[in-house]
Amino acid sequence: HIVRLEDYLPSDFLIDRVELDVRLHPTATKVTATLSMRPNPAGRSDVPLILDGDEVNLKGIALDERALEAGEFEASPQSLTISQPPQHPFKLTIETEINPTANTKLMGLYRSSGNYCTQCEAEGFRRITYFLDRPDVLAVYTTRIEADREEAPVLLGNGNPVESGIIEGTGRHYAVWHDPFPKPSYLFALVGGRLGKIAKPFTTMNGREVEIAVYVEPGKEDRAGYALDALERSMIWDERVFGREYDLDVFNIVAVSDFNMGAMENKGLNIFNDKYVLASPETATDTDYANIEAIIAHEYFHNWSGNRVTCRDWFQLCLKEGLTVFRDQEFSSDERSRPVHRIAEVKTLRSRQFLEDASPLSHPVRPNQYREINNFYTATVYEKGAEIVRMLKTIIGDADFRRGMDLYYDRCDGTAATVEDFLKAFADVTGLDLSHFARWYAQSGTPRVEVRGHYDGTTQTYRLDFKQQTPPTPGQPTKEPMVIPVVLGLVTQDGQRMEAKCERVNSRGVFLLDKTEDSITFTGVSSRPVPSVFRDFSAPVKVSLDLTNEELIVLLRHDADAFNRWQAAQTLAMRTLAARSTGVPVSEDAMASLSSAFKGFLEEAALRDPAFAALVLSLPSDADIAQEIGQDVDPDAIHHARKELRGHLGKNCFEKLADFYHSLAPAKTYSPDAASAGRRSLRNAALDLLAAADPQAGEKLASKQFETATNMTDRLAALSVLMTIPGSLRESAIASFEERYRDEPLVLDKWFSLQAAIPEDTTVERVQRLMEHPAFSMNNPNRVRSLIGSFAMLNQVQFNRKDGAGYAFLASIVLRADELNPQLASRLLTAFSSWKMMESTRRNHARIALQSIAQKPSLSRDVGDIVNRSLEES
Numbered sequence: 001h002i003v004r005l006e007d008y009l010p011s012d013f014l015i016d017r018v019e020l021d022v023r024l025h026p027t028a029t030k031v032t033a034t035l036s037m038r039p040n041p042a043g044r045s046d047v048p049l050i051l052d053g054d055e056v057n058l059k060g061i062a063l064d065e066r067a068l069e070a071g072e073f074e075a076s077p078q079s080l081t082i083s084q085p086p087q088h089p090f091k092l093t094i095e096t097e098i099n100p101t102a103n104t105k106l107m108g109l110y111r112s113s114g115n116y117c118t119q120c121e122a123e124g125f126r127r128i129t130y131f132l133d134r135p136d137v138l139a140v141y142t143t144r145i146e147a148d149r150e151e152a153p154v155l156l157g158n159g160n161p162v163e164s165g166i167i168e169g170t171g172r173h174y175a176v177w178h179d180p181f182p183k184p185s186y187l188f189a190l191v192g193g194r195l196g197k198i199a200k201p202f203t204t205m206n207g208r209e210v211e212i213a214v215y216v217e218p219g220k221e222d223r224a225g226y227a228l229d230a231l232e233r234s235m236i237w238d239e240r241v242f243g244r245e246y247d248l249d250v251f252n253i254v255a256v257s258d259f260n261m262g263a264m265e266n267k268g269l270n271i272f273n274d275k276y277v278l279a280s281p282e283t284a285t286d287t288d289y290a291n292i293e294a295i296i297a298h299e300y301f302h303n304w305s306g307n308r309v310t311c312r313d314w315f316q317l318c319l320k321e322g323l324t325v326f327r328d329q330e331f332s333s334d335e336r337s338r339p340v341h342r343i344a345e346v347k348t349l350r351s352r353q354f355l356e357d358a359s360p361l362s363h364p365v366r367p368n369q370y371r372e373i374n375n376f377y378t379a380t381v382y383e384k385g386a387e388i389v390r391m392l393k394t395i396i397g398d399a400d401f402r403r404g405m406d407l408y409y410d411r412c413d414g415t416a417a418t419v420e421d422f423l424k425a426f427a428d429v430t431g432l433d434l435s436h437f438a439r440w441y442a443q444s445g446t447p448r449v450e451v452r453g454h455y456d457g458t459t460q461t462y463r464l465d466f467k468q469q470t471p472p473t474p475g476q477p478t479k480e481p482m483v484i485p486v487v488l489g490l491v492t493q494d495g496q497r498m499e500a501k502c503e504r505v506n507s508r509g510v511f512l513l514d515k516t517e518d519s520i521t522f523t524g525v526s527s528r529p530v531p532s533v534f535r536d537f538s539a540p541v542k543v544s545l546d547l548t549n550e551e552l553i554v555l556l557r558h559d560a561d562a563f564n565r566w567q568a569a570q571t572l573a574m575r576t577l578a579a580r581s582t583g584v585p586v587s588e589d590a591m592a593s594l595s596s597a598f599k600g601f602l603e604e605a606a607l608r609d610p611a612f613a614a615l616v617l618s619l620p621s622d623a624d625i626a627q628e629i630g631q632d633v634d635p636d637a638i639h640h641a642r643k644e645l646r647g648h649l650g651k652n653c654f655e656k657l658a659d660f661y662h663s664l665a666p667a668k669t670y671s672p673d674a675a676s677a678g679r680r681s682l683r684n685a686a687l688d689l690l691a692a693a694d695p696q697a698g699e700k701l702a703s704k705q706f707e708t709a710t711n712m713t714d715r716l717a718a719l720s721v722l723m724t725i726p727g728s729l730r731e732s733a734i735a736s737f738e739e740r741y742r743d744e745p746l747v748l749d750k751w752f753s754l755q756a757a758i759p760e761d762t763t764v765e766r767v768q769r770l771m772e773h774p775a776f777s778m779n780n781p782n783r784v785r786s787l788i789g790s791f792a793m794l795n796q797v798q799f800n801r802k803d804g805a806g807y808a809f810l811a812s813i814v815l816r817a818d819e820l821n822p823q824l825a826s827r828l829l830t831a832f833s834s835w836k837m838m839e840s841t842r843r844n845h846a847r848i849a850l851q852s853i854a855q856k857p858s859l860s861r862d863v864g865d866i867v868n869r870s871l872e873e874s
């Protein structure tokens with residue numbers, strides 16, 4: 001069954017209030033839902049009432065307190081139909097029973113390490129009770145949770161706590177929660193369990209007193225402090241930057257160890273994958289800290305962009321996700337280093353979203369059809385969705401962007417909105433027609449923009465010719481031109497900022513490319529300039545620009561835009577890597593000029609901004625290079641070329657790198673702040689290149705660092721370098737890490753992941769062996785993603801083995817996972833998204849592996865959808 005955007009109809013019935021009574025039990029939880037319903041004036045009349053269900057077990061049903069008889073309703077695990085519902089407001093009471101222990105899909109109500117929790121987005125609430133489980137049905141919820149006092153001393157719900165007590169003589173207790181804000185069912189949550197808590201008071205900008213708290217496994221409270229601090233900073237930031245204030249008396253975050261995604265923004269009760277809450281210097285890396293900060297912010301920001309204003313239907317998912325990613329990116333940029341964060345964002349966008357857009361799974365930011373909505377929580381909806389918001393801000397400017405956001409919240413607060421509502425707010429504050437811009441939501445594929453410069457010394461003019469084109473994608477054979485904001489500037493050959501005039505470029509340096517071809521001319525240009533285009537990555541496009549290596553070096557050294565300085569280094573390296581990976585010879589001269597450019601950069605600039613320097617030093621990944629080549633890819637050749645270039649750069653910059661390595665020695669005490677993290681990342685990038693240049697020396701340095709490290713960032717970086725050097729030191733480091741962290745599942749995940757990424761022929765066997773490790777479990781998504789996901793996504797050479805063993809292995813795991821947890825299985829399966837890019841031997845093996853999955857009779861809808869789209873001819 002395919003759901004289509006064009007078929008949207010409002011619900012025929014509304015639910016104004018929900019009273020839930022949940023009696024928690026490990027295998028037989030009883031739920032009584034009392035729904036205050038009425039026909040929707042905007043819906044159809046004289047139609048049956050059909051409620052959604054999913055594996056629900058109906059125990060009783062009453063309408064206006066009268067038990068319904070057999071002929072009056074029809075119930076299956078998937079739906080509950082009342083063919084003759086009242087034409088006036090009525091009360092429907094439904095009793096269901098569920099088994100949270102048997103729920104391995106981790107949707108609906110389930111148990112994780114003995115704690116009860118829920119995940120209802122997108123369609124999980126229907127696994128708890130029959131409901132109008134769609135985001136445009138908004139109700140006020142009151143939830144009574146009852147549980148054994150020993151088993152679940154903590155009981156949490158949405159909204160504010162109103163009552164709690166002991167049920168004498170039963171060993172049980174209860175808590176009642178009331179959420180005054182109407183919300184869709186996907187934002188419902190409850191938690192019951194044995195949990196430790198840290199909390200602090202927060203006063204909002206208008207004086208509301210709130211208690212903010214983080215709940216974790218007892219004994220892990222000392223690892224929750226960073227999350228609580230990030231939450232407080234997020235709350236302050238949203239008040240300051242967007243004028244958005246928190247609206248309940250409590251804000252609770254709960255960390256659970258089995259979770260399909262990163263986290264969930266349930267009203268007043270965010271539930272998190274514990275990987276994105278727990279951190280201590282000994283167990284978490286700098287990247288973990290940054291992710292925690294970003295995801296805590298993301299979920300908190302949803303309180304406005306997602307909860308107060310929610311989505312009319314799931315096609316509008318980007319309305320909340322793209323906007324909220326944009327908001328969390330802005331937060332991280334303000335809290336850390338803006339240019340460094342921007343580069344990190346673009347790296348993710350390119351490696352995940354550009355890849356998706358070039359694959360059979362390409363879809364618009366607002367898809368117009370789906371079989372399984374869980375398959376659309378994608379890089380395109382999230383990351384490209386955020387880029388659209390960013391482009392809008394670039395086009396209209398900061399002040400109008402803020403005015404538009406305020407208008408959007410004013411108008412849409414308490415409603416389930418659409419992308420059109422969002423854009424209309426900005427059109428109304430600016431008077432602009434945004435209908436052409438809106439094409440970004442509808443047209444899939446990554447636009448390619450070609451830029452060519454022409455200098456005319458006699459007229460002192462410089463012309464830039466732009467051409468845009470978007471390649472065909474599934475379902476969209478022909479493409480229209482997009483509205484592309486190009487932020488640009490000119491630089492003189494010796495690196496000075498050039499003052500030239502062009503009326504097509506506004507005061508903020510933006511030129512709007514909205515036709516297939518366009519040219520702009522600068523006047524008063526006294527010498528041939530170097531163009532710096534798409535500064536700060538002003539649009540999610542692939543750019544082709546005919547700069548010489550010398551001109552790229554000018555940009556790397558001097559451009560005013562940090563993003564383009566980094567981009568220049570990437571382009572320089574990519575040229576060499578792509579050539580060497582495809583057998584195109586690269587001259588000695590070109591290699592020498594590349595290494596002297598890097599060396600020059602290190603000497604001049606590296607210590608001014610270590611985090612930025614580390615990003616410059618981290619060459620495009622194997623997967624980035626594969627994407628650049630785009631067809632008939634040979635991952636072995638790529639891996640070899642990259643290794644060679646790293647060795648080459650390491651040798652040529654050896655002294656400077658060794659110098660950094662020693663001068664950036666770790667501080668006495670660990671601090672997760674961006675500046676300290678930046679120094680660690682440069683030092684570890686130096687170590688990596690030193691080891692590439694001289695494996696023996698590298699092995700020594702890395703072993704020593706591994707032994708003496710006082711924080712996880714440095715220890716793991718050392719272990720990761722050792723992974724590239726086969727031998728007994730590596731194996732003993734692997735063993736000692738295992739020994740040291742045997743009781744730390746989240747740390748062992750890192751250990752699983754590093755081993756799965758070893759680019760050697762024995763890795764498939766190693767991964768198979770690790771699946772037998774006591775810490776591994778197919779039921780825990782973090783474990784599966786760390787071991788199997790890392791193998792498939794990070795290990796280009798071994799996943800794409802020429803004999804097909806990597807593909808066959810993944811296919812077998814996907815089938816196993818599908819029986820337990822379809823969402824997890826379908827995520828793993830997306831590792832095949834680059835299969836059509838491979839050379840023919842690998843391509844054939846991949847097709848066979850995909851077909852072996854497709855043939856399986858009882859596939860979940862999740863996996864069925866991904867495998868079918870992956871195999872579709874386009």
Ligand code: ARG
Pocket residue numbers: 121122260261263264265298299321374377823
């Ligand atoms: N709304 C959550 C977030 O981005 C993601 C939840 C998605 N869950 C799912 N099962 N599809 O913050």
Ligand code: ZN
Pocket residue numbers: 298302320321324
């Ligand atoms: Zn989100």
